[in-house]
Amino acid sequence: MRWSDIHAADSSVFTRKKITVVGAGNVGATAAFLAATQELANIVLIDVVEGIPQGKALDMRGSSPILRFDSSVTGTNDYADTANSDLVIITAGIARKPGMSRDDLLAINAGIVADVTRNIVKHSPDCIILVVxxxxxxxxxxxxRVSGFPKHRVIGMAGVLDSARMRSFIADELEVSINNVTAFVLGGHGDTMVPLPRYSTVAGIPVTELISEQRMKEICERTADGGAEVVRYLKTGSAFYAPAASVVQMAEAIIRDNKRVLPCCAYLEGEYGMNGYYLGVPCKLGAGGLEAIIELDLTEDEQSGLLRSMEAVADLVKVIDELGLY
Known part of the structure; x- marks a missing residue:
């Protein structure tokens, strides 16, 4: 049998999944690289700036013999190349600068995300969208709203990142392996996030039994300020390693149908007594995208914190609705 015949036969029985990453900046390029090295899918990296996604994709592909991954990485400026993606990760937008809050980014990035989403829907109408x-x-x-997709196919990355930061701070405080630490952060991705020490453990032991209440409060405050702390150090940029790793963990759960329970930004329709807004809550992720929202039994203070977080999100949504993007 000729090599061309063997190749044709192999191609007919094996089709790798396809992930598109929109935005070839630090977060997008890092996410594309991590997804490729884990062989989650073939990767398409798209950006409006000519040459950037192509050059970064070529560089990633050059590392494949060393890191031993066979996933292809393609850089492009044309959404036609993203057609029939199984999953799309949106990282496009401007990054925060020193003194700028996430809310300052609202109008600019809303326009960018709306335009990106229209192109995604046009070329990959059956995909799952993860927003960063x-x-x-x-x-x-x-x-x-722009996509018209059902809520289980549009999910936000926030809680995985915030919880990871909290886990790292707890591990540093107790000088233990990060692998022994679990943590949950709910609510909006910003100053009103709701860290839950009561649901955070070290090798199954509640952190409330290992860390003083005052010190735990400080760790929770640092968690909420985690992104801004990075910005203050970098001065001309924002975090990208941890956000990229976080969204790839979500992508892995979906692509590999792992049924992982992760804190994600999900659209609530009555869960936690809230309706019509996205908020960080525990979610089960699998091949169907958001397969379940898990409701925790919250204390009065925790529920109040979640309500304050929702009110902050509601203020942003009101502005978004008035922009007339959909």
């Missing part, structure tokens, strides 16, 4: 662009809770709402 800030301010997250409002941007994933924008993607939902």
């Amino acid at each position: 662009t800030n301010p997250l809770d409002a941007m994933v709402y924008t993607a939902l």
Whole structure:
């Protein structure tokens, strides 16, 4: 049998999944690279700037013999190349600068996300969308409204990142392996997020038994300020390694149908007594995207914190609705 015949036969029985990453900046390029190295799918990296996605994709592909991954990585400026993607990660948007809150990004990034979403829907009408662009809770709402997709196919990345930061701070505080630490952060992705020490553990032991109440309060405050702390150090940019790793963890759960329970930004329709807004809550992710929202038994203070977070999101959504993007 000739090589061409073997290749044709192989291609007919094996089709790798396809992930598109929109935005070839630090977050997008890092997410594309991590997804490729984990062989989650063939990767398409798209950006409006000519040459950037092509050059970064070529560089990633050059690392494949060393890191031993066979996923292809393609850079493009043309949405036609993203056609029939199984999953699309939206990172496009401007990054925060020192002194700028996530909310300052609202109008600019809403327009970007709306335009990106229209192109995604045109070329990949059956895909699942993961949104990373800030301010997250409002941007994933924008993607939902513009796309017309059901809520289980439009999900935001926030809680995985916030919880990871909290886990790292707890591990550093106790000088234990990060693998022993679990943590949950709910609510909006911003100053009103709701860290839950009561649901955070070290090797199954509640952190409330290992860390003083005052010190735990400080860790929770640092978690809420985690993104801004990075911005203050970088001065001309924002976090990208942790956000990229976080969205790839979500992508892996969906592509590999892992049924993982992760804190994600999901559209609530009565859960936690809230309706019509995206908020960070525990979610089960699998091949269907958002397959379930898990409701925790919250204390009065925790529920109040979640309500304050929702009210902050509602203010952003009101502005988004008035922009006339959909």
